[in-house]
Amino acid sequence: MSQSPRVVLITGANSGVGLAATKVLITAAEEFHVIMTGRSLEKVLAAKNEISSSNPESASRLSTIQLDVTDSLSVEAAAKQVHETWGHLDALINNAAVGNIQSPDVRVRFQTCLETNVTGAAAVADAFRPLLLKASGKPYSIFVSSGAGSFSRTSARLFAPNTPNFPSPPNPTAYHASKAALNMVALFEHADYGNEIKVFAMSPGFVVSNLRGTTEELRSGWGLAGAPITAGETLLAILKGERDADVGRLIHKDGVYDW
Secondary structure, three states, rough: OOOOEEEEEOOOOOOOOHHHHHHHHHHHOOOEEEEEEEHHHHHHHHHHHHHHHHHHHHHEEEEEEOOOOOOHHHHHHHHHHHHHHHOOOOEEOOOOOOOOOOOHHHHHHHHHHEEEEHHHHHHHHHHHHHHHOOOOOOEEEEEEEHHHHOOOHHHHHHOOOOOOOOOOOOHHHHHHHHHHHHHHHHHHHHHHHHOOEEEEOOOOOOOOOHHHOOOHHHHOOOOOEEEOHHHHHHHHHHOOOOHHHOOOOOEEOOEEOOO
């Protein structure tokens, strides 16, 4: 008897790392059922249709749900829908995020980043944790973070001479602070639920992303950014158990970052 596909929910699945992860998972040898979620259901449906048109066999293993991580009612409704439809989750990929907010008001920059990248992620983890605990095997809770949230890595980038560095958009402090805070959320999730759930913080690396901005120069990191598919492959490696030795840590494709 074939094993049922593992059910994976991805926030912010209509673009960037979330979309890349979806594409990797539905083409993996092991079967996954991916629940694509996003703030705009229209955009999520468009992303699902894009994948299904190029890979028709994947259509039956893709579902969509509207989920705005900054809206408590939206999060609760999404969790209820997953409970009623699947009854459990095998993995939660907490990916939805905003990048550098270009507002002259420092309060706007910080509040916007923290609301989505920290409070939203923590709320999603809290809402879907009961569904993870219903999984037949030990489930995964993955917080898509960033090397930008590592104090040791950022200190080296800012103060150590001759450290390789990528260009940075203006006003990056709020984004860095939000990812550092997200790492703390992941660390406490591991401390509190590590016996029942495999918790990871994961840095996707310097990849093409709308988080830096919407111009081609910013999206592509001035032409230096890699393909998001690499991050999708790292997430697949986690779900296959290949990174279990690093559970509870901030990992990247080649290893681990210090907090």
